[in-house]
Amino acid sequence: MQLVVNIIVLxxxxxxxACGYVLIYRVSRVLNLAHGELxxxxxxxxxxxxxTFTGHPLVxxxxxxxxxxxxxxxxxxxxxxxxxxxxxxxxxxTTIALGILLRGVMVIVWSAQQQYPGQAxxxxxxxxxxxGGARISTFAALIVLATxxxxxxxxxxxxxxxxxxxxxxxxxxxxxAAQRGxxxxxxxxxxxxxxxxxxxxAGMLLALDSGLTGTMVLIGLxxxxxxxxxxxxxxFGALIGSLIIAAAEVSLINYVDPLxxxxxxxxxxxxxxxxxxxxxxxxxxxxxxx
Amino acid sequence: MSKRMPRASGYFRTxxxxxxxxxxxxxERVSASLFVISLAIFPFVASPFQLDLACQVFLAAVGSLSxxxxxxxxxxxxxxxxxxLAAGAFTAGILFKExxxxxxVTLPSAAVVGGLLGIVFGLPxxxxxxxxxxxxxxxxxFVVVYIGGEYEAKRGYSTGIVIDxxxxxxxxxxxxxxxxxxxxxxAAATFFICVNLLRSRSGRAWRAIRSxxxxxxxxxxxxxxxxxxxxxxxxxxxxxxxxxFAYYRGFVSVxxxxxxxxxxxxxxxxxxxxxxxxxxxxxxxxxxxxxxxxEAVLAALPGAARYASVLFAVNYAAFGLVMxxxxxxxxxxxxxxxxxxxxxxxxxxxxxxxxAGPNR
Numbered sequence: 001m002q003l004v005v006n007i008i009v010l011x012x013x014x015x016x017x018a019c020g021y022v023l024i025y026r027v028s029r030v031l032n033l034a035h036g037e038l039x040x041x042x043x044x045x046x047x048x049x050x051x052t053f054t055g056h057p058l059v060x061x062x063x064x065x066x067x068x069x070x071x072x073x074x075x076x077x078x079x080x081x082x083x084x085x086x087x088x089x090x091x092x093x094t095t096i097a098l099g100i101l102l103r104g105v106m107v108i109v110w111s112a113q114q115q116y117p118g119q120a121x122x123x124x125x126x127x128x129x130x131x132g133g134a135r136i137s138t139f140a141a142l143i144v145l146a147t148x149x150x151x152x153x154x155x156x157x158x159x160x161x162x163x164x165x166x167x168x169x170x171x172x173x174x175x176x177a178a179q180r181g182x183x184x185x186x187x188x189x190x191x192x193x194x195x196x197x198x199x200x201x202a203g204m205l206l207a208l209d210s211g212l213t214g215t216m217v218l219i220g221l222x223x224x225x226x227x228x229x230x231x232x233x234x235x236f237g238a239l240i241g242s243l244i245i246a247a248a249e250v251s252l253i254n255y256v257d258p259l260x261x262x263x264x265x266x267x268x269x270x271x272x273x274x275x276x277x278x279x280x281x282x283x284x285x286x287x288x289x290x
Numbered sequence: 291m292s293k294r295m296p297r298a299s300g301y302f303r304t305x306x307x308x309x310x311x312x313x314x315x316x317x318e319r320v321s322a323s324l325f326v327i328s329l330a331i332f333p334f335v336a337s338p339f340q341l342d343l344a345c346q347v348f349l350a351a352v353g354s355l356s357x358x359x360x361x362x363x364x365x366x367x368x369x370x371x372x373x374x375l376a377a378g379a380f381t382a383g384i385l386f387k388e389x390x391x392x393x394x395v396t397l398p399s400a401a402v403v404g405g406l407l408g409i410v411f412g413l414p415x416x417x418x419x420x421x422x423x424x425x426x427x428x429x430x431x432f433v434v435v436y437i438g439g440e441y442e443a444k445r446g447y448s449t450g451i452v453i454d455x456x457x458x459x460x461x462x463x464x465x466x467x468x469x470x471x472x473x474x475x476x477a478a479a480t481f482f483i484c485v486n487l488l489r490s491r492s493g494r495a496w497r498a499i500r501s502x503x504x505x506x507x508x509x510x511x512x513x514x515x516x517x518x519x520x521x522x523x524x525x526x527x528x529x530x531x532x533x534x535f536a537y538y539r540g541f542v543s544v545x546x547x548x549x550x551x552x553x554x555x556x557x558x559x560x561x562x563x564x565x566x567x568x569x570x571x572x573x574x575x576x577x578x579x580x581x582x583x584x585e586a587v588l589a590a591l592p593g594a595a596r597y598a599s600v601l602f603a604v605n606y607a608a609f610g611l612v613m614x615x616x617x618x619x620x621x622x623x624x625x626x627x628x629x630x631x632x633x634x635x636x637x638x639x640x641x642x643x644x645x646a647g648p649n650r
Contacts, residue, residue: 031421031425079614079618082618083617083618086621088420088421089367089420089421089424090617090621092421092424093556093560093613093617094614094617094618096553096556096613097557097610097611097613097614097617098610098614099610100550100553100606100607100609100610100613101606101607101609101610101611101614102610103603103606103607103610104603104604104605104606104607104608104609104610105603105607106603107600107602107603107606108600108603108604108607111600112603221549224425225429228425259436259439259440259443260436262432262436263432263433263436266428266429266430266432266433267429267433269425269426269429270426270429270430270433273414273417273418273422273425273426273429274414274417277417277418277422
């Protein structure tokens with residue numbers, strides 16, 4: 001029972017992070033390898049706002065979320081916009097470089113020590129006993145809830161809203177979309193903003209649950225196989241992929257060897273790349289074969 | 291008559307013997323011999339610290355040349371370079387610890403292990419391209435590092451494996467000056483292997499694959515074979531570099547082979563300039579010395595003590611920034627800058643090439 005709860009919590013974490021990869025990839029075909037760092041940046045923003053607005057935790061959270069959206073948009077406007085039209089690899093390498101830059105800046109500004117935004121906000125984190133005897137911490141439960149809400153919102157946004165439809169159009173065929181009068185730069189900037197926002201939600205909840213350290217970057221990177229296993233341009237796929245990765249990781253840690261934790265997602269990824277490189281629910285056409 | 295002419299004037303080779311030459315003009319001969327002489331004198335005038343820097347540069351050069359072969363010429367993107375270096379280092383370490391093997395056994399076996407891993411790393415490239423290939427090599431990096439970590443943990447070397455310096459005829463190589471020449475020889479050997487590979491059939495095949503795979507296939511090039519060959523050769527050289535690194539440091543640990551090391555090597559290739567061996571060398575020098583420059587700059591700034599604790603973070607940030615600047619503003623890298631300077635002086639006092647003039 002505890003095992004199932006662990007799997008669901010981990011899957012929710014991965015899914016919440018993975019949707020950031022999917023959003024950007026689906027719209028602009030760029031793989032954002034700085035996602036882990038951006039998500040950590042978001043949680044450090046929460047720490048800062050928690051110090052600034054002491055006594056108003058909800059204000060602090062709202063401001064931090066707004067700021068993270070702005071950070072994502074700024075990253076696109078000042079950096080990734082210059083890489084449009086370049087080789088895809090150059091864009092990916094730029095995100096890697098951005099990740100290194102952010103990692104350095106975060107240590108300079110906030111130091112490398114473990115921080116607890118939960119204490120700064122004055123939140124306690126009691127564990128809840130579920131029927132069946134399994135335990136789950138409050139914020140872990142909140143992560144599952146947030147994942148459900150974020151995914152529902154994203155599905156609705158992409159399906160029904162005007163900007164969501166534009167976003168899908170830009171992802172399918174940028175040239176045609178631009179000719180129909182869709183502002184591609186605005187769409188891309190929005191995708192980066194939303195991606196950073198969802199990543200930051202994941203980062204903040206993780207930081208509230210278990211503290212804020214540099215290992216968060218690795219969690220961000222481990223969520224990437226989840227996105228790829230499901231298919232890099234499919235939100236639904238990201239959910240399923242996260243479940244698969246989380247199930248494999250938790251059960252292998254439990255039954256085989258705890259040291260495996262960091263490689264399991266990548267082992268699953270290799271298997272997937274051999275069998276079905278475009279992922280479970282991804283679009284096949286973008287891969288051409290020899 | 292072509293002998294004495296500078297290259298920009300339309301330089302023609304008139305025989306096969308000239309085609310085989312590595313240094314052609316007098317200026318090249320003079321500068322090459324000056325370079326060799328200065329390399330030979332350097333260890334006798336340099337401080338131990340500078341000597342160590344030079345050794346690091348040579349080690350990095352071996353790794354970056356092999357990555358340039360794979361990425362810059364064959365066009366196959368690899369993010370598993372640190373994994374291959376780790377494989378070489380661990381081959382040397384494990385053979386030394388388990389069997390007490392001398393270096394003339396461990397180095398070739400590192401090359402063999404690297405070559406075999408090259409096949410493993412290269413197999414996805416037959417199906418995948420670009421981004422997906424990069425991701426699959428990234429995944430293999432984690433697998434190799436995990437296996438290394440597992441070995442360390444299971445055999446009780448949790449802090450790392452200590453390796454004795456290699457010995458030749460009963461004398462252990464510990465003198466930094468000898469190390470300098472050993473590593474210089476390794477770097478030079480790698481450089482000439484790469485130069486000659488690129489001038490041969492395989493080099494031409496790789497370049498064809500890089501520019502257009504389908505066309506290369508249509509021209510009768512065995513794309514799959516040559517892709518695998520690129521991976522095997524590059525990985526074998528990289529693994530030897532890893533083994534040399536292990537001997538030079540006298541110590542192997544998985545912590546040294548993080549993802550950041552891969553990024554550093556990729557940065558060497560990018561900052562140096564894609565598709566140029568000179569670029570790989572320049573990149574190796576730049577990236578290896580970069581943290582020391584940053585340190586020197588910080589020490590010169592007021593309030594140096596304040597930065598001492600976050601020095602590595604400043605390094606990270608500056609490194610990321612430099613990489614971004616190169617990617618955005620100078621995609622051709624240091625070699626691109628060098629060519630621009632060359633062109634400027636060749637054309638002076640004019641600014642542009644004549645429309646129907648000799649192209650490079």
